[in-house]
Amino acid sequence: MPETIVIARPTAASTATISTKFGANYNQQSNNVSFNVFSKNASLIQIYFYKEAYNAEEVLTKSLSQHGDIWDIEFPLTELRNAGITTDYIYYGYRAWGPNWNLHDNWQKGNNIGFNSDVDSNGNRFNPNKLLIDPYAKELSHNPQIAKLYMDPPSYIDQYYGGDAFRNADTGKIAPKSILLLNENQTNYGVKPNRSLKDDVISEVNLRGLTIMDDKIPQNERGTYKGAGKKAKYLKELGVTAVEFLPVHEFANEQNDDGDPRGDNYWGYMTINYFSPNRRYSSDQSPGGPTREFKEMVKAFHAEGIKIFLDVVYNHTGEGLLKRMINNQGNPTSKKDIEQVISDTRDSRWKDELQDFNAACYLSYAGLDNQSYYYLRDGNHRYEGRGSCGGNLNYDNAVVKDLIIDSLKYWADAMGVDGFRFDLAPILSLTGSNNNYWPNFHTTIFQDISNALPSRSASTNGDGVDLIAEPWGVDNNVWTEKFPSDWAVWNQEFRDRLKTAINKYGIEPIPNWKLANVLAGSDIIQKSPWNSINYFVSHDDCNSLRNVFSYNSFWHLDEAKEHDDQISWDQGGDIELQKKAVRNAFTLLMLSPGVPMFAGGDELFREIPPYNPGVGKMNMVSVDTPEVYLDFKKYNEMKDYLNTGDIKTANQVIESDNNLYTFSFVKNLIKFRHSHESLRPSSYFTGTVLANGLKDITWYKEDGNVLSNNDWDGTDFIAYRINSQFEKVQNSNDKADSIYIAYNRSPQEINVHFPKNLSGKYWYRVLDTDNTNGWMTQHINFDNGSTLLETEYTLHERSVLVLVEK
Known part of the structure; x- marks a missing residue:
């Protein structure tokens, strides 16, 4: 293709029937493909088509027509066939112009013809040199390349940014491509359990970490949706009725495989696209493979009566946003040097003087309509960072609210998901600006979500989805009672009071009345017992129940400093007391009204190795190594004996191994809970x-x-x-x-x-x-x-x- 692109301005009228459904669609009857994307402020949007996802030029370019705030196009599939695209999937991406970058017939990829500014006073950041992801794409071809920096949120390689140095860098060859699958996926996800939330026991786990070290899973399936589906029977045996996966929306984690820890993201709280399943988690890497394999996994869990909950992150995106003005970190290898670069760069998340407001990252939303998709501040030149995790989506804008609800409905209706846990949920209700935020108690977004999905009545069996909020977001304010009555919330008071009771006797005495409240159902939630998600640890912080009772302090990996705020105690270094403390915690958790949740692996007495002798690790957001994976070696050994009829040896293995002993204890405890309705009242x-x-x-x-x-x-x-x-x-x-x-x-x-x-x-x-x-x-x-x-x-x-x- 020639580098000079003649801008074909679309006509306002069209004889074709244009679908108002966002995203890409294929109509088999008409043999037409259609593409629809939102932008209120663009002056032109073009779509580029590719035969290959990476390092290839486009083979066809078309201009979309504007109908209000929707840009769309419909044309015969034969045009793509004539351009050389013969597959049953289509790679594509968008380029957009707007007030800060004028249309010009002589524009070509890699130059600045038509450029006015990187960002104008209204917050527009259009840059046609950047190929953009369709916000409604159902799959992406690959991840954007990550910069090798020790930090979170992510930073990407320079080409994705604007600003003086990189605004002309064209990303067409390297950018992730949106994928239109011509053959609609018909994979069945089974029959959804309709059990009430009050009767559930939740295990929270990273999908990759669940099976990546399990030698009973075929090697190519470890750490994948397919591998996870093969653990459904294990979780059924344990008594778990709902598995809550850390985010599986597409986020940048392919670089985790390169052996370099810089830039890695294990947890996944930096979403690039809200409809696409994470490709790295699929053993089938072909277009359509992640969608198909995810639904097959859901079906495997549904066959065992287990619900699938997803941790979802709608309060901020992983688009990267403003470029950090920091010195080259190099490639430090010593612990001391790594700690130093982390300390040197962490403040760049929120210090304006360490961010170049002209140099935004262009992956999707910022390039399509920055001022519509994001909350802006400082003359619309910078992004709100409520929660210090990245740019906040503008959920007061109807198009963003629709994006959130459409995404949830897609995962519930098309992918078979049974419930959602909302990361930093109160941020979706905040108002204010420039680090001065307060809750908007009149927000309707949570009730709108309940109505649209709809939510399940958690005290009775029925259809719908279960909704769970992480009830804090800014300045540690906890918002437990403001959610609709059909939402459950993570109960911080349950966690902290019981950790205090177990670990701080004689140091921070906790009176009976405080303990009794959480043991009896936590009416501080002001709704019903099942509105409380009871837990001791999650993926956050120290991430292991055993570690809460094994260390007095923890090294915060993302801050490079030691914390003593985890309400922990090493039980004097006595392993027997540590085991007893874990049993105490599980017993109080499983016998308290409310919905119990534990971190996957805690049932196996999982230990995360110390940072230094006597100092644990916490906030392991970027650690993608065996120290955070579940280890089934002893469990599999025990099952091998049972499968051969050697029950005596199997029992001996259970009795002699701390991991299996704890597993057996927790399994029996959950069974006891399921047997007594009075332990899970409505x-x-x-x-x-x-x-x-x-x-x-x-x-x-x-x-x-x-x-x-x-x-x-x-x-x-x-x-x-x-x-x-x-x-x-x-x-x-x-x-x-x-x-x-x-x-x-x-x-x-x-x-x-x-x-x-x-x-x-x-x-x-x-x-x-x-x-x-x-x-x-x-x-x-x-x-x-x-x-x-x-x-x-x-x-x-x-x-x-x-x-x-x-």
């Missing part, structure tokens, strides 16, 4: 006396008497009895009359007297997290209690006891 306890003469919940002292008003400030011991008649369903298999849970958080053993039984009933031990007498080694009596106890019991230090009355 409403809060009120102290009401039920038909069997017991209150729905009763709180006790160690002497067996009911807690009085003066006892609520105690910090050593708390016990409670849940009436199994509370919300018991008809034909329930729950044979217990009540469940008794006692927690000794003190460093001394306590002689506990049990409450008086109902007539003809007795107390049976289900579990004691202490193993002083060795009773738990073989998980004796774990199912529903078969060890008959007398009226009192020695509860060892820092232990939880669970009984059933029957």
Whole structure:
């Protein structure tokens, strides 16, 4: 193709019927292809077609017609065939002109003819030298190339930026291409579970990390959608009913494979496109492969009754935005030098003097209509960075709100997803500018999402999707009660109060009343128990339950400094106490009303290696190495023995291995939760006396008497009895009359007297997290209690006891 492009200005009228659906479409009946993209401020948009995705010139160029704020075109597929594109997929991208870059017939790729400014007073940043991704593309060909810098959000190679040095750099050969699949994917994603959220147990996991080290998965399928689908049976065995994947929308992570840690992104919270499944996670790299393989994975999980939740990031994009003005970092190799470059560059995220406002990154939204897609500040020359993660999408703009809802509906309806967790959700409600933000409590975006999908009524079984919010965003403000009644939220109070109870005895005493609130369903949420997602750790921060009980401080990898704010304690370096602390945490998590969530791998006593002796690691956003992957080596060994009928050796492996011992414990604990409706109620306890003469919940002292008003400030011991008649369903298999849970958080053993039984009933031990007498080694009596106890019991230090009355 010649480098000089004659600009063909489209006519306003068209005889073709243009679809108003955004994105690319193929009509088999008419054999026409159509392309539709939004831009309120463009003066011309052209579409470029390619035979190859990388290092190739375009083979056909067309100008789109403008109809209001929609630019569109429809033409026969034969035109693409005549141009040499014979595949059942089409590679394409957009170029756009606007007020800051005038149309000019003599413009050619790689020059600045028509240029006025990189950014004007309205925030326009049009640059026709940059090939742009279709915001509604269903797949992308590849990632944009990442700059080798130790930082997050991402920075890309220079060619993607504007500014004096790079505005003329053409990205047509290197930019990711949007893909139109001519054959609509018909892969079935199975039957969606319609179970209520209150009955779910969630495992949060990175999709790649789930299987990348599993030698039972074929090597080419490890770390992929296909490999993940093969772990559905494992999660079913564990008792998990919903798996929450860290982001799988397309983000730049292909460079993670190059052996150079600079610029890596493992977590995925830097979305490039909200419709495309991440290509690196697919074993089938052909166009259409990621979509097909994702749906096959969903079907595998649905076949086991497991929901798929996606962590979604609509508050900011991973477009890179303004170029950082920092010195060349080189390629440091020593720990000290790496720490120094991180320290030197981290402030460039939010310090204006370290960012060139003329040099924006052009991947998609900024080049199509910067002022429509993003919140702008400083004379519309800079981007709002609410949450310090990157440029915030302008969710007050109808086109952005539609983009969010259309993306959610696509993943729910076309891809089979059952629920969504919204990263930094309150940012979608913020107003204000220039680092002065406040919540807009009148926002309708969350209710609009509920209505459009629609949401599932989480207290009852039914169709729809489950909606979960991360309820903080700016300045650590937590927004738990402002979401619609059908949204659940991550419960920070549950996390912090229970970590404090386990780890800070005698240092930061936590009174019984504070503990009782979260153990009984967290009515601080002000809705229902199931509105609370209860958890101890997630992908954030220290990322491992074992590590919370193994280190006193953590090295923040993204800040290059040590933190002691994780409410952690190494239990004096005693591995047995660390194991007990993990058992305590899982027991309190699984027996508390609300929806339990844990980080995948914690059921295997997963440890993330220390940064320095005695100092753990936290915020491992860019670490894509075995230290963050799940290790199934011992589990697979145990299953091999079971599959050959060698049950004795399998049990010996379980008893001798910390990972499998914890797995067996958690598996039985989840089974116990599933067996008792009163542990997962749809409403809060009120102290009401039920038909069997017991209150729905009763709180006790160690002497067996009911807690009085003066006892609520105690910090050593708390016990409670849940009436199994509370919300018991008809034909329930729950044979217990009540469940008794006692927690000794003190460093001394306590002689506990049990409450008086109902007539003809007795107390049976289900579990004691202490193993002083060795009773738990073989998980004796774990199912529903078969060890008959007398009226009192020695509860060892820092232990939880669970009984059933029957």
